[in-house]
Amino acid sequence: MEFETVIGLEIHLELQTRSKLFCSCSTAFGREPNTSCCPVCLGLPGSLPVLNRKAVELAIIAALSLQSEIQKESRFDRKNYYYPDLPKAYQISQYDRPLALGGFIEMKNEGVKRKINLERIHIEEDPGKLMHSGESIFDSDYSLVDYNRAGIPLLEIVTKPDLRSGREARLFLEELRCILLYSGSSDCRMEQGSLRCDANISLRPAGSKTLGTRTEVKNMNSFRAVEMALDYEAGRQAAILSAGGSIIQQTCHWDEGDRKAIPLRGKEGSSDYRYFPEPDLLPLILKSDYIETLAASLPELPSQRRIRLMEEYGLDPADAAILTENRSLGDLFEVAAGEYKDYRNLARWVRGDLLYLLKGNDRNPSEVAPSLLIELLTMLDEGEINRPVAKDLLANIVKNGTNPRELVQQKGLGRIADREKLQPVVEKVLAENKDAVDSIKQGRKKAFAFLVGKVMAATAGRADPEKVQKLLRELIN
Amino acid sequence: MELYQKTAAELSRLLQDKEITAVEVFNSFTERIDEVDPHLKVFITCTLDSALETAAAVDRRRMENEELHPLAGVPVAIKDNFCTEGIKTTCASKMLESYIPPYDAAVVEKLKRIGMPILGKTNMDEFAMGSSTENSAFFVTRNPWDLERVPGGSSGGSAAAVAAGMVPLALGSDTGGSIRQPAALCGITGLRPTYGRVSRYGLIAFASSLDQIGPLALNALDCSLLLEVIAGYDQRDSTSLPHEVPQYSAAAGRELEGVRIGLIEENISANFDPEIKFAVLKMAALLEENGARITEVSLPHTDYGLSAYYLIAPSEAASNLGRYDGVRYGYSADGDNIISLFSRTRGQGFGAEVKRRIMIGTYSLSAGYYDAYYLQAMKVRTLIRRDYEKAFQNFDILVGATTPTPAFKLGEKADDPLKMYLSDVCNITDALAGVPSLSIPAGLHSSGLPMGMQLTAAPLNEGLLFQAAAVLEKCSDSPPQQRTALNLTGRGEL
Ligand SMILES: [Zn+2]
Numbered sequence: 001m002e003f004e005t006v007i008g009l010e011i012h013l014e015l016q017t018r019s020k021l022f023c024s025c026s027t028a029f030g031r032e033p034n035t036s037c038c039p040v041c042l043g044l045p046g047s048l049p050v051l052n053r054k055a056v057e058l059a060i061i062a063a064l065s066l067q068s069e070i071q072k073e074s075r076f077d078r079k080n081y082y083y084p085d086l087p088k089a090y091q092i093s094q095y096d097r098p099l100a101l102g103g104f105i106e107m108k109n110e111g112v113k114r115k116i117n118l119e120r121i122h123i124e125e126d127p128g129k130l131m132h133s134g135e136s137i138f139d140s141d142y143s144l145v146d147y148n149r150a151g152i153p154l155l156e157i158v159t160k161p162d163l164r165s166g167r168e169a170r171l172f173l174e175e176l177r178c179i180l181l182y183s184g185s186s187d188c189r190m191e192q193g194s195l196r197c198d199a200n201i202s203l204r205p206a207g208s209k210t211l212g213t214r215t216e217v218k219n220m221n222s223f224r225a226v227e228m229a230l231d232y233e234a235g236r237q238a239a240i241l242s243a244g245g246s247i248i249q250q251t252c253h254w255d256e257g258d259r260k261a262i263p264l265r266g267k268e269g270s271s272d273y274r275y276f277p278e279p280d281l282l283p284l285i286l287k288s289d290y291i292e293t294l295a296a297s298l299p300e301l302p303s304q305r306r307i308r309l310m311e312e313y314g315l316d317p318a319d320a321a322i323l324t325e326n327r328s329l330g331d332l333f334e335v336a337a338g339e340y341k342d343y344r345n346l347a348r349w350v351r352g353d354l355l356y357l358l359k360g361n362d363r364n365p366s367e368v369a370p371s372l373l374i375e376l377l378t379m380l381d382e383g384e385i386n387r388p389v390a391k392d393l394l395a396n397i398v399k400n401g402t403n404p405r406e407l408v409q410q411k412g413l414g415r416i417a418d419r420e421k422l423q424p425v426v427e428k429v430l431a432e433n434k435d436a437v438d439s440i441k442q443g444r445k446k447a448f449a450f451l452v453g454k455v456m457a458a459t460a461g462r463a464d465p466e467k468v469q470k471l472l473r474e475l476i477n
Numbered sequence: 478m479e480l481y482q483k484t485a486a487e488l489s490r491l492l493q494d495k496e497i498t499a500v501e502v503f504n505s506f507t508e509r510i511d512e513v514d515p516h517l518k519v520f521i522t523c524t525l526d527s528a529l530e531t532a533a534a535v536d537r538r539r540m541e542n543e544e545l546h547p548l549a550g551v552p553v554a555i556k557d558n559f560c561t562e563g564i565k566t567t568c569a570s571k572m573l574e575s576y577i578p579p580y581d582a583a584v585v586e587k588l589k590r591i592g593m594p595i596l597g598k599t600n601m602d603e604f605a606m607g608s609s610t611e612n613s614a615f616f617v618t619r620n621p622w623d624l625e626r627v628p629g630g631s632s633g634g635s636a637a638a639v640a641a642g643m644v645p646l647a648l649g650s651d652t653g654g655s656i657r658q659p660a661a662l663c664g665i666t667g668l669r670p671t672y673g674r675v676s677r678y679g680l681i682a683f684a685s686s687l688d689q690i691g692p693l694a695l696n697a698l699d700c701s702l703l704l705e706v707i708a709g710y711d712q713r714d715s716t717s718l719p720h721e722v723p724q725y726s727a728a729a730g731r732e733l734e735g736v737r738i739g740l741i742e743e744n745i746s747a748n749f750d751p752e753i754k755f756a757v758l759k760m761a762a763l764l765e766e767n768g769a770r771i772t773e774v775s776l777p778h779t780d781y782g783l784s785a786y787y788l789i790a791p792s793e794a795a796s797n798l799g800r801y802d803g804v805r806y807g808y809s810a811d812g813d814n815i816i817s818l819f820s821r822t823r824g825q826g827f828g829a830e831v832k833r834r835i836m837i838g839t840y841s842l843s844a845g846y847y848d849a850y851y852l853q854a855m856k857v858r859t860l861i862r863r864d865y866e867k868a869f870q871n872f873d874i875l876v877g878a879t880t881p882t883p884a885f886k887l888g889e890k891a892d893d894p895l896k897m898y899l900s901d902v903c904n905i906t907d908a909l910a911g912v913p914s915l916s917i918p919a920g921l922h923s924s925g926l927p928m929g930m931q932l933t934a935a936p937l938n939e940g941l942l943f944q945a946a947a948v949l950e951k952c953s954d955s956p957p958q959q960r961t962a963l964n965l966t967g968r969g970e971l
Contacts, residue, residue, distance in 0.1 A: 039580055043800045045559040045573070046582060048714050062691060078796050080842070082819055089799025123568040137815050145804075274842035279686035279793055281715050 001242060002206040005234045006214075007163035007199055008119075011176065012154050013186040014126070015058040015192035021125045021153035022049030022092065029192050031052065033146035041151035043087030051076075055123060055153035056284065059099055060294050062155055063121045065301055066102030066176075073285050074122075076278040081271060082187035084137075084145050085128040093124035093156075095275040099284070106303060107175045109168050116172050119158040126152040129238045149193075155186065161200070161211065166230035170223045173197060178302045182327060190222055201230055202247070203237045212237075213247040217261055220254045229254040233261050297354050313343035324350040328365040329355060336370040340377055349377065353391060357398040372397045388461040389413050417464040419471070422455075425463070426471045427455045437476055448472065480505035485645040485699040489547045493538065499532035499550025503594055506552050508641045510596065516624060518616045519638045520558045520597040522565050526664065528552065528594035540602075546591035548702060554644040556635050557598035557692075558605055559585055560679040561917050568681050569613035570603045572801045572808045572826035582679020584648060584690055584707045585716070591706060596644055599634025604798065605655055605683040608900045611891050612830045619887070621665060622926055626884040629659030629900075635693050636663040646703050647693045652683050653786050654904025656691045657916035661879035661929020664918050666946065668700045669904075671936045672911030673718035675704075676711030682797040684790035685716075685751045687908050697917065697946035701725035702874040704939060720937055728940035729947035733767045736945070737872045739752045739774030744877020744903045745933065747832040753878045753928045756919040760930050761876060763952045764945060774872060776864040782906040787898060788841045788854035789909070792830075795838030801826060833894065858909045865910040869935040874945055876901055877928030879916040907933045915942040 019028055023040035039047040060070055077095035128150040134140035157176070163169045177188040177195065188195045202214035217233055220226045232254075237247055252261035261386035298306070302324045309320040309330070323330040333350045340346050354373070358365060376397065380390045385408060393404040393413070408414050416422060429451060430437055439447035448469075455468045480488065480502050491497045507525055508783045514520055528689025535550040555561075558568045560578035563586075567573045574782035581589065588595060602612035610618045618633045620626040621641035628637040632649025639647050649656040651669035660667025668691045675690040682688060692703035708722045740761055765771045803809035803822030810825050812818030827835070841850035868875060880900060890897040907914040912933055919930040934941045 039578075042805065044560075044565070044580075044806070045568075045576070045681040045800070046578065046580075048678050050715055052715060080796050080799060082799065082802060084802070084804045084815060087800060087805065090796055091804060143815075272844045274796070274839065274847075275842075276792060276796070276842050276847070279684075279716075280682075316737065 003203040003234075003238050003241065004206045004208070005164055005201065005203055005230075006161045006211060007081055007165070007169050007201045008161040009157075009163065009169060009172070009228060010198045010200075011157045011159075011173070012196045013062075013157070013180065013188055014061070015055050015123075015153040015155055016184065016186050017050060017052055017054045017058065017153055019054075020151035021052050021055050021123070022151055025151065027152050029194075031148055033144070033148060036148040037150070038294070041087065043146055043150075043214070044087075049092060049278075052283070053279060054152060056099075057119070057294065058185040059123045059153075059155050060286070060291060061183050061298060063100035063103065063181055064291075064295050064298055065179050065183040065185070066103040066105065066118060066121065066157070067093050068100035068118055068121050070100050070286060070291050071097065072288070073097065073283055074099045075283045076123075076281045077275045078278050079124075080274040083127070084143065085147075085150070087129045087147060087150055090125060091125060092278055092281070094122035097283075098122035105172060105175050105179065107171055109171055114168070116162045117160040121155060121157050124154050124156055126150065126154050141320045161202075166227040166232075166234065169199065169230050170227040173223050173226060175302070178325060178327075182299055182302050182305075185298065190435040195328055195460055197226055199226070199230055201233050203234065212241075213249050215247065215249065215261075215263075216251040218251060218253055221256065225254060228259060229261055232259065236261070248424055313337060313347070315344065315347050317353055319344075319347040322355070323347065326365065329358075332368055332370055332373070336373050339370075340374045342377070342381070345381075346377065349373075349394075353394055354398070357395055361398055363398055367401075369399060369401065372401070372403060379404060379408070382384075383415055383417070383464065384408070385413060385415055386461050386463075386465070387390065389415075413462060415464050416462050417467050419467070422459075422463060422467055422471055423475075426455055426459050426468065429458060430472075430475055440476055479509075479510040479642075480702070481645075483645065484695050485548065485551050485702055488551050488645060489702070492535075492539070492550045493545075493547060493887070498596065499535040499539075499592075500529070502550060503529055503532040503552060506596060506642075506644060509578050509641075513621070513641050513643060515653045517619050517621060517628075517637050517641055517643075519599055519618055519634045519641070519643060520554070521567055521569065521600050521613075521615060521634070523597040524561075524564055524595055525597070528596050531589075531592055531594040535594075538592070542761040544905045548646075548706060549592035550594065551646065552596050552644050552970055553588055553703070554596050554599050554635060554647040555585065555588075556601050556605075556632050556647070556649050558596075558601060558650055558681040558683075559598075559648065560681065561585055561595075561598065564598070566598065566599060566617075566681065567599045569615060570827065570831070571614045572822075574614070574808065578679075578805050580679065581892035583711050585679065587650075587706055593646075599632070599638055599647065601634055602631035602655075603831050604649055604681070605631040605652055605688075606792070606834055608654070608658055608897050609885070609887075609890065610634060610659070611887065614828055617887060620884045622664065623884065626886055626926070627662065627889075629662035629880075629884065631659075632639060632667075632693065633663075634660045636660050636665060636667065639663070639665050639693050639695060645694065646699060648690060648703070648707070649693050650680055650683075650688055650690050651904075651908065652687045652689075654901035656693060657879050657904050657914060657931060658901055658931070660693055660916040661918075661927070661931075662884040664856075664921075664927025664929075665693055666696050666700050666915065666917050667691065668704060668915045668939065668942070669908065669913065670704060670708065670939055671913045673714075673716050673719065674913070674939070675707050675718045676709070676714040678711055678713040681873060682793075683799060686793060686795040687786075687790055689908075696950055697915070697943045698726060698729045698803055700915070701728065701939075701943045705904075718937070723940055725940050725943055728944040731944045731947075733764060733769045733945060733948050736764075736769045736772045736874065736941070738945075739868055739872035739875045740771055741779075741875050741877040741933075742775045743774055743779040746881070748811045749878055749881040750883065750928075752920070752922050753881070753883070753919070756922075756928050757878050757930050758877065760919055760949055763949055764876075767948050767952070769874075769945070772872075774868050774875065776861070776868060776875075776906060778857060778860045778864050779906050782861055782909060783898060783902055785854040785857035786905045786909060787837065788800040788850050789858060791834040791838035792841045792851050792854075793838070795835045795842065798827075798831070800834060800891070812883045830894070847853045861906050863909045865907070865912055865933075865935075873934065875933040877931055878919075879905075881932040883922045883924060883926035883928055903931055907921070911943075912936055913939045913942060915939075917946045
């Protein structure tokens with residue numbers, strides 16, 4: 001039987017604020033354990049939460065950039081459960097009145113246009129972080145807890161079950177990250193835990209409209225892991241269903257090392273969180289003009305930029321995609337394009353040699369001065385230097401920020417076009433390669449290119465290739 | 478007359494006139510504490526050393542003619558559910574028996590800032606759950622009028638302390654009557670301010686949407702003076718109100734001409750003690766003589782108030798008290814694993830009434846019951862709030878009895894929670910509505926015990942309550958001291 005995979009994601013991402021959601025403790029990553037804490041985020045008796053305005057602002061910006069509808073009135077609720085990483089024994093979250101409803105991301109999967117719908121977006125606080133001496137809290141001699149994370153503002157995004165494969169889930173997450181990076185609401189660093197993803201996955205006979213029994217997959221720590229884990233779980237479910245078995249609703253942990261989704265023991269998922277409205281906070285009421293102001297200040301989103309790069313600069317879709325995906329690379333391109341008008345040439349250099357050099361040298365596009373890039377390309381266009389020299393000069397720009405014109409003058413790297421200078425070199429090459437000259441006379445064109453190469457090598461790539469060809473022809477005949 | 482028999486306003490005058498020093502005041506009250514606390518058992522923790530330092534500093538500053546707050550040097554006691562930096566804050570629970578907070582509650586900061594010596598932390602029902610102070614994990618506090626009787630609760634320690642002249646002023650917290658009921662049973666004045674009027678930051682939570690901090694004192698003027706100190710917006714409490722703090726103490730002395738007073742039918746109910754009903758009617762008549770207009774009024778949803786309260790408050794409490802799990806602070810039992818650590822800590826650390834309410838609250842919020850209990854109770858709360866809104870369209874002040882009976886005997890209701898809950902029956906609806914409510918002495922019962930009348934106003938109209946209370950005090954033939962236990966003789970050891 002043919003199955004269709006149905007996947008919905010629950011994504012948690014850290015909002016890029018300087019202080020926590022309900023207190024003024026720092027959110028900086030990598031501090032000594034339990035040094036970024038206060039009575040509020042430790043849940044000490046008598047402490048009260050105060051909502052971080054910036055967190056709300058970033059959450060709204062993120063929701064707007066995902067086309068989600070901001071609710072004029074939303075509410076905070078307590079999600080009650082006992083765990084040592086949860087200082088108050090409840091997490092302040094949003095339950096039945098979330099910040100935003102709906103929304104979508106449009107993307108392409110293997111050339112097919114896909115629209116993935118969102119269910120809801122809400123704000124909540126992160127619990128602390130537990131480290132066990134053993135495998136889990138139950139088979140450890142001791143566990144340590146760090147409350148630096150407790151109270152970090154999170155945005156939870158829940159998709160509708162619109163994704164159809166592990167690969168599609170990965171593409172969705174990549175597009176989501178791109179959008180949120182553009183909006184400036186989160187830095188989306190999965191390895192620092194600022195973007196986390198859980199998935200619900202089920203199978204159904206192709207063409208069916210009803211949903212099958214789902215399992216939940218957790219602990220996927222990279223986009224690649226999401227793809228692998230979901231494909232693994234889809235395969236596991238397909239095998240069971242094909243053999244006439246049925247799926248048990250359960251939660252699995254993705255084991256990166258063994259590449260397996262391992263079912264968790266116990267009846268997780270059946271917990272009753274006893275949600276009720278958080279009495280220590282007022283309802284979150286947002287005025288229309290506040291939302292409109294934020295909407296108006298929304299930076300251009302990746303999908304818009306991609307189209308604009310094609311329309312405004314005449315770039316092809318592949319170039320536009322690369323310059324969009326890497327936001328600061330796109331910014332460098334656009335600043336340079338302000339003065340350098342051969343856009344397609346500029347794009348080729350930026351997304352080709354420059355991007356390669358940046359990656360190789362672990363540099364950021366923002367570290368490259370656009371003026372140096374313009375200078376370089378102008379020198380190339382005007383025949384002052386040759387292409388191989390230009391590549392060396394570009395490497396110098398990336399590594400040392402060297403001005404290409406100065407370097408050319410200093411090291412004498414300019415193009416050699418003078419007949420007086422070239423002729424002796426050409427004559428010498430001809431004298432040393434009599435066989436090739438004979439070949440050419442017999443009509444073998446390859447040999448001609450060989451000779452051009454020899455002359456270029458003899459001038460360290462600086463000779464004007466056209467002049468060299470002209471001279472060669474003259475002297476051979 | 479001893480200094481400990483004076484009101485806070487009188488002490489304030491004498492201190493400002495340099496007739497007396499803050500250290501003399503301190504000495505008078507601490508001698509009184511030494512004398513009566515062994516019988517009454519009011520204080521869980523005494524902080525006399527730091528209080529003496531504060532008093533001495535106030536005297537020094539006054540000698541240097543520094544401008545001081547009128548209450549500088551006037552001693553105060555606070556209920557043991559206010560966080561005090563470096564000083565044990567127990568909530569009268571084994572769970573927090575040795576807990577020392579790293580910060581001061583907002584109100585404690587304010588008392589310290591103006592130089593009020595804090596004499597100690599007073600006994601209470603565990604986590605403020607109770608109406609007799611018998612639910613303290615440590616000891617019971619006795620009523621200064623009759624040592625065999627309860628002082629009321631949960632702020633029973635604070636009320637008894639003021640009534641017995643151990644402090645002129647005290648702070649309590651009122652979730653469903655916990656200031657007004659003990660004030661009535663101890664024959665003093667106690668105010669539950671408008672919800673949000675006083676910052677709850679640093680008040681250990683019982684039921685967040687109901688908890689409110691207020692003053693207990695010998696009379697309305699003293700209450701108003703202390704309210705002026707503690708009221709005001711605090712950005713650390715999102716539910717605190719931004720409204721400016723008026724000069725409440727100026728309200729005493731204003732006329733009552735034209736003030737519309739509603740006599741709440743439900744709060745002079747037929748099954749109340751007839752003497753209390755009579756006392757309330759007599760005081761209503763006094764208000765009328767002074768120019769007020771009195772009409773009966775009904776708050777039709779009052780009957781459902783108690784049930785709604787005993788769902789909402791325990792629900793919030795169950796959540797608020799979840800943090801006492803033995804992991805970070807407070808009592809921690811030995812456990813073989815995390816589950817047994819949690820359950821043993823909570824099983825051993827909490828008393829019976831607290832556990833009862835945690836169970837009620839947990840049940841009421843559980844999936845499948847939420848709609849029938851918590852949600853239904855919230856709907857009733859809305860109806861009750863509307864009752865008040867409607868009443869305040871026609872009335873400025875609503876009056877009734879504070880309690881159905883005078884102070885009951887120790888142990889009398891301890892085994893019957895429902896009977897105990899009923900002693901707060903008059904105090905609950907205004908807590909649910911978030912309106913300010915003041916209990917004032919209404920004379921003595923034939924048993925010799927004090928009775929209380931409760932006055933309620935629209936949100937932020939505390940001034941009006943003080944105004945009416947002051948008029949009634951003026952009509953009374955005895956000074957406030959005589960209406961307290963201060964001069965009583967031949968009654969128990971006092
Ligand atoms: Zn903090």
